[in-house]
Amino acid sequence: MSISFLSSAESLLLAPIKHFIHEDFHDILQRMPLTDKLLFMIIHGVDKTGIQWHKLPVFMGLIYLAIRRHLHSEYNLLNVGRTPVGVRFNPNNFPYRTADGTFNDPFNEGAGGEGTFFGRNMLPVDQKDK
Secondary structure (H helix, E strand, O other), X not given: OHHHHHHHHHHHHHOOHHHHOOHHHHHHHHHOOHHHHHHHXXXXXXXXXXXXXXXXXXXXXXXXXXXXXXXXXXXXXXXXXXXXOOOOOOHHHOOOOOOOOOOOEOOEOOOOOOOOOOOEOOOOOOHHHO
């Protein structure tokens, strides 16, 4: 009961705002938790006003970039490599970058390593079919 009430209250609050957001973003906005929706609205509002982030006061510009980076990494990058499974490594065991570039990210020891994929904004397409 309380979850359905919260979701209906959330949709009522966001319904008037959706008119100001391009319809391409409506689908992804539905999948975001409320906190990310609010962060998205902040970034979208700053972008719509035409204020450039580098002209904001330094602290506000850094906050803007941190929020934008979070939203892009969470909703824009597609993982095209293998997904790590298991327990994450202890960063104290690897205090420096290894020769092959592994063990930089405590959540994914292979990220940034030799022979790994970069996150992508589009799904890869087999070029033989084109």
